[in-house]
Amino acid sequence: MNPDALLQALRDAVGAANVLTDGDLGAYELDWRRRWRGKALAVVRPGSTGEVAAVVRACAAHGTPLVPQGGNTGMVGGGVPDASGRQVVLSLQRMNRLRRLDADNLTLTVEAGAVLQAVQQMAREAGLWFPLSLAAEGSCTIGGNLATNAGGTQVLRFGNARELCLGLEVVTADGDVWGGLSGLRKDNTGYDLRHLMIGSEGTLGVITAATLKLFPQPAATLTALAACGSLADCLALLRLARSRLDAGLTGFEVMERYALSLVEKHFPALPRPLPGAPWTVLLELADAEGEAPARARLEAMLGAALEQGLVTDAVVAESIAQARGLWHLRESIPLAQAEEGLNIKHDISLPVSAIPAFCASTDAALRAAIPGVQLVNFGHLGDGNLHYNVQAPAGADGAAFLREREDEVNRIVYDAVAAHGGSFSAEHGVGQLKVHEMAERKPPVALAMMKRIKQALDPQGLFNPGRVL
Amino acid sequence: MNPDALLQALRDAVGAANVLTDGDLGAYELDWRRRWRGKALAVVRPGSTGEVAAVVRACAAHGTPLVPQGGNTGMVGGGVPDASGRQVVLSLQRMNRLRRLDADNLTLTVEAGAVLQAVQQMAREAGLWFPLSLAAEGSCTIGGNLATNAGGTQVLRFGNARELCLGLEVVTADGDVWGGLSGLRKDNTGYDLRHLMIGSEGTLGVITAATLKLFPQPAATLTALAACGSLADCLALLRLARSRLDAGLTGFEVMERYALSLVEKHFPALPRPLPGAPWTVLLELADAEGEAPARARLEAMLGAALEQGLVTDAVVAESIAQARGLWHLRESIPLAQAEEGLNIKHDISLPVSAIPAFCASTDAALRAAIPGVQLVNFGHLGDGNLHYNVQAPAGADGAAFLREREDEVNRIVYDAVAAHGGSFSAEHGVGQLKVHEMAERKPPVALAMMKRIKQALDPQGLFNPGRVL
Numbered sequence: 001m002n003p004d005a006l007l008q009a010l011r012d013a014v015g016a017a018n019v020l021t022d023g024d025l026g027a028y029e030l031d032w033r034r035r036w037r038g039k040a041l042a043v044v045r046p047g048s049t050g051e052v053a054a055v056v057r058a059c060a061a062h063g064t065p066l067v068p069q070g071g072n073t074g075m076v077g078g079g080v081p082d083a084s085g086r087q088v089v090l091s092l093q094r095m096n097r098l099r100r101l102d103a104d105n106l107t108l109t110v111e112a113g114a115v116l117q118a119v120q121q122m123a124r125e126a127g128l129w130f131p132l133s134l135a136a137e138g139s140c141t142i143g144g145n146l147a148t149n150a151g152g153t154q155v156l157r158f159g160n161a162r163e164l165c166l167g168l169e170v171v172t173a174d175g176d177v178w179g180g181l182s183g184l185r186k187d188n189t190g191y192d193l194r195h196l197m198i199g200s201e202g203t204l205g206v207i208t209a210a211t212l213k214l215f216p217q218p219a220a221t222l223t224a225l226a227a228c229g230s231l232a233d234c235l236a237l238l239r240l241a242r243s244r245l246d247a248g249l250t251g252f253e254v255m256e257r258y259a260l261s262l263v264e265k266h267f268p269a270l271p272r273p274l275p276g277a278p279w280t281v282l283l284e285l286a287d288a289e290g291e292a293p294a295r296a297r298l299e300a301m302l303g304a305a306l307e308q309g310l311v312t313d314a315v316v317a318e319s320i321a322q323a324r325g326l327w328h329l330r331e332s333i334p335l336a337q338a339e340e341g342l343n344i345k346h347d348i349s350l351p352v353s354a355i356p357a358f359c360a361s362t363d364a365a366l367r368a369a370i371p372g373v374q375l376v377n378f379g380h381l382g383d384g385n386l387h388y389n390v391q392a393p394a395g396a397d398g399a400a401f402l403r404e405r406e407d408e409v410n411r412i413v414y415d416a417v418a419a420h421g422g423s424f425s426a427e428h429g430v431g432q433l434k435v436h437e438m439a440e441r442k443p444p445v446a447l448a449m450m451k452r453i454k455q456a457l458d459p460q461g462l463f464n465p466g467r468v469l
Numbered sequence: 470m471n472p473d474a475l476l477q478a479l480r481d482a483v484g485a486a487n488v489l490t491d492g493d494l495g496a497y498e499l500d501w502r503r504r505w506r507g508k509a510l511a512v513v514r515p516g517s518t519g520e521v522a523a524v525v526r527a528c529a530a531h532g533t534p535l536v537p538q539g540g541n542t543g544m545v546g547g548g549v550p551d552a553s554g555r556q557v558v559l560s561l562q563r564m565n566r567l568r569r570l571d572a573d574n575l576t577l578t579v580e581a582g583a584v585l586q587a588v589q590q591m592a593r594e595a596g597l598w599f600p601l602s603l604a605a606e607g608s609c610t611i612g613g614n615l616a617t618n619a620g621g622t623q624v625l626r627f628g629n630a631r632e633l634c635l636g637l638e639v640v641t642a643d644g645d646v647w648g649g650l651s652g653l654r655k656d657n658t659g660y661d662l663r664h665l666m667i668g669s670e671g672t673l674g675v676i677t678a679a680t681l682k683l684f685p686q687p688a689a690t691l692t693a694l695a696a697c698g699s700l701a702d703c704l705a706l707l708r709l710a711r712s713r714l715d716a717g718l719t720g721f722e723v724m725e726r727y728a729l730s731l732v733e734k735h736f737p738a739l740p741r742p743l744p745g746a747p748w749t750v751l752l753e754l755a756d757a758e759g760e761a762p763a764r765a766r767l768e769a770m771l772g773a774a775l776e777q778g779l780v781t782d783a784v785v786a787e788s789i790a791q792a793r794g795l796w797h798l799r800e801s802i803p804l805a806q807a808e809e810g811l812n813i814k815h816d817i818s819l820p821v822s823a824i825p826a827f828c829a830s831t832d833a834a835l836r837a838a839i840p841g842v843q844l845v846n847f848g849h850l851g852d853g854n855l856h857y858n859v860q861a862p863a864g865a866d867g868a869a870f871l872r873e874r875e876d877e878v879n880r881i882v883y884d885a886v887a888a889h890g891g892s893f894s895a896e897h898g899v900g901q902l903k904v905h906e907m908a909e910r911k912p913p914v915a916l917a918m919m920k921r922i923k924q925a926l927d928p929q930g931l932f933n934p935g936r937v938l
Binding site for chain 1: 571572618632641645646647649653656657658661665668669673704708713715716756766818819820822823854890891893896897906912917918919922923937
């Protein structure tokens with residue numbers, strides 16, 4: 001590799017102003033959890049698909065690895081360069097245009113660098129709804145959401161990011177452009193390259209644009225909180241809510257008492273209905289009919305749950321402000337954790353039916369191994385996805401705990417996940433953080449197929465090397 | 470290849486009784502549309518995943534191609550052997566067991582050879598619903614449904630077969646077993662091999678079992694028929710129905726007058742409400758609340774449509790028998806076409822918004838090219854999927870028409886489809902029938918990626934050769 005020749009080729013491709021090499025590149029080189037700090041050869045900011053292709057060709061010609069990056073909000077270090085100073089960061093942030101909104105087809109075509117919140121807003125302005133929603137929506141990009149197959153709070157009804165995408169435009173490792181921006185709901189012409197690219201974390205191609213599914217805006221959205229005595233009761237409530245509310249049930253989050261107590265401690269100004277319940281469920285109903293019938297349906301369902309003894313108490317938000325307050329409670333858990341100190345995070349999924357048994361046995365195993373350990377357990381119960389976080393015993397040093405116990409804790413948790421048929425990465429992906437788990441825990445036959453696919457589509461191995469596989 | 474040695478190896482793998490070489494193998498060698506008649510070296514009927522793997526290894530050792538087959542109900546000749554007498558048909562029909570039903574996880578794990586209707590029944594017996602539904606459900610198998618990514622009548626709400634599948638068990642071209650029978654709704658650990666296998670029509674692996682999504686049974690299902698003056702009105706009705714009924718809207722089929730007139734002609738005993746409408750829409754509402762509120766919602770929506778002038782008349786079925794009658798009308802169109810004689814079938818998809826313009830211009834182009842040509846147009850409007858079939862002018866010889874005009878008609882139709890951003894195969898797949906269209910019409914960058922993937926996963930090219938690519 002000749003760095004100067006490559007930098008010149010990159011400047012030729014995107015203009016000198018969009019090839020950053022000097023000054024503070026921390027915004028691109030450091031992930032937002034501040035766990036991985038890399039050093040890039042350059043940060044390149046193309047403004048069009050053609051420029052992305054030119055960048056890829058230039059890097060390929062110089063045998064230089066590329067790290068695609070969107071909003072740099074990933075949880076697993078998938079979007080930052082390594083420390084070698086040899087990798088080029090390909091930032092998609094300048095590519096954020098709306099290409100087309102087709103209301104009758106309920107689709108929106110947008111460039112990869114568009115921020116999720118802006119995409120939600122584009123849909124809203126057309127009287128429609130793009131339901132993907134997650135904590136980082138103010139800065140994450142749709143390209144990153146698709147590259148990592150993001151989850152979020154609306155998966156129960158709408159699926160993961162991949163289920164919300166009908167088509168992609170992708171730059172291949174050869175620097176070709178695959179124009180697969182389909183607005184089609186059915187297309188059985190060959191292998192599903194779209195789903196192969198989605199979730200591949202930039203290791204098979206660079207997503208430059210996507211066609212997304214939109215939905216009619218609901219006539220009313222209601223949020224409720226319910227207090228449950230156990231996870232088994234939460235599960236029974238989920239079953240009841242699903243059968244009564246069907247697809248209207250768009251959210252079903254659970255929070256264990258300790259997780260909410262951290263919110264109470266660090267954000268005492270937040271309203272805190274139903275204090276003291278072992279488990280708190282946050283439910284959301286999106287209704288096509290209207291506020292009054294929706295409220296009647298939700299209250300009838302909660303009434304039945306009370307009668308059956310599944311919940312001990314429940315409140316339905318009376319206003320949008322109250323509803324936001326309830327969601328704010330849920331979304332404040334990660335922030336409260338950060339205030340409390342370092343902890344060992346797990347983004348796991350399980351068959352929904354296995355969750356009570358998993359929690360009972362894994363809680364016990366961790367408490368036996370680490371007396372006084374504190375478990376911060378919350379997540380998307382309806383999707384079988386828990387953020388099962390492990391915090392040092394009260395008074396202990398969080399940094400030391402992380403340093404000394406992380407491997408042991410991960411082994412206990414991931415062994416239990418595997419024993420219950422679960423996954424060690426539900427919605428955050430693999431990135432750098434879980435490459436070791438991939439190698440160790442993924443079935444060898446699946447791993448071998450993935451490696452063959454990587455080799456077939458990126459034979460030089462220049463797209464986000466060292467990630468996923 | 471030594472055929473005797475291979476046959477002996479196959480007998481060792483599955484038992485002599487399950488290696489068929491003599492007698493009438495027409496049920497395996499001839500597709501049900503009777504367009505492709507092949508000649509198999511043998512039909513092998515394994516009874517377990519291990520036996521499938523042994524068959525694959527035996528064929529690989531002898532360099533012998535394998536053609537996986539389910540219920541043999543495909544529309545594109547993807548599941549029958551070629552005429553060489555050198556291919557082995559791998560019938561999955563004996564593998565039809567229910568492996569596990571997990572009601573709390575809303576999943577069903579079943580072997581690939583289970584007939585779709587039997588799978589629907591397994592779900593029903595647990596008080597749940599497996600919504601995949603299509604005309605061939607009495608004989609097609611779930612493995613075939615997934616291998617071809619089947620569509621059907623419930624796609625509007627539930628998506629194609631791929632959206633109903635959470636995990637797969639697959640035998641690879643090496644004869645290894647990939648155990649990917651996940652019951653997880655979120656799993657971001659590497660490339661999505663499940664979606665790569667689904668829709669690959671047996672060219673990348675043999676699906677031996679699948680974990681499927683189930684849903685609560687609706688409290689009420691209502692069916693209605695509405696008369697529209699134009700396709701544009703049908704589209705406006707779709708928009709209204711979606712915003713009023715949301716996910717409750719599970720079906721939205723359209724039928725042009727001529728298509729229904731064929732049903733009237735060949736099945737005069739069938740009830741025929743709303744005769745004479747240029748376009749007839751069949752709507753289905755699945756409701757979680759109950760019969761009375763569902764009927765009120767559906768009637769209110771149709772009332773609004775009448776008021777807005779989108780429909781000229783409408784009926785809601787008063788009983789399950791009446792509802793079945795309405796669906797029967799829709800499902801009788803292909804049978805009526807078969808009675809009427811040969812025709813040139815197209816299973817196309819388009820952006821929903823493009824359908825009126827597509828039909829207007831393509832109808833006109835066909836009528837200009839072939840005076841008196843008759844168009845049988847019906848399909849799943851909500852999915853943008855039309856069965857746009859072209860029939861000889863009245864009195865002309867159907868067989869001669871097919872022989873002489875098929876290429877010309879296909880070119881007119883598929884060129885128009887491409888010009889409107891559509892697909893030449895919406896839900897039937899590619900098989901043998903559309904390999905030529907794949908080569909000609911698929912973007913070269915996509916085709917090149919598909920070929921690399923095929924080469925990577927089946928380097929000997931023994932899985933269903935000559936299909937898809």
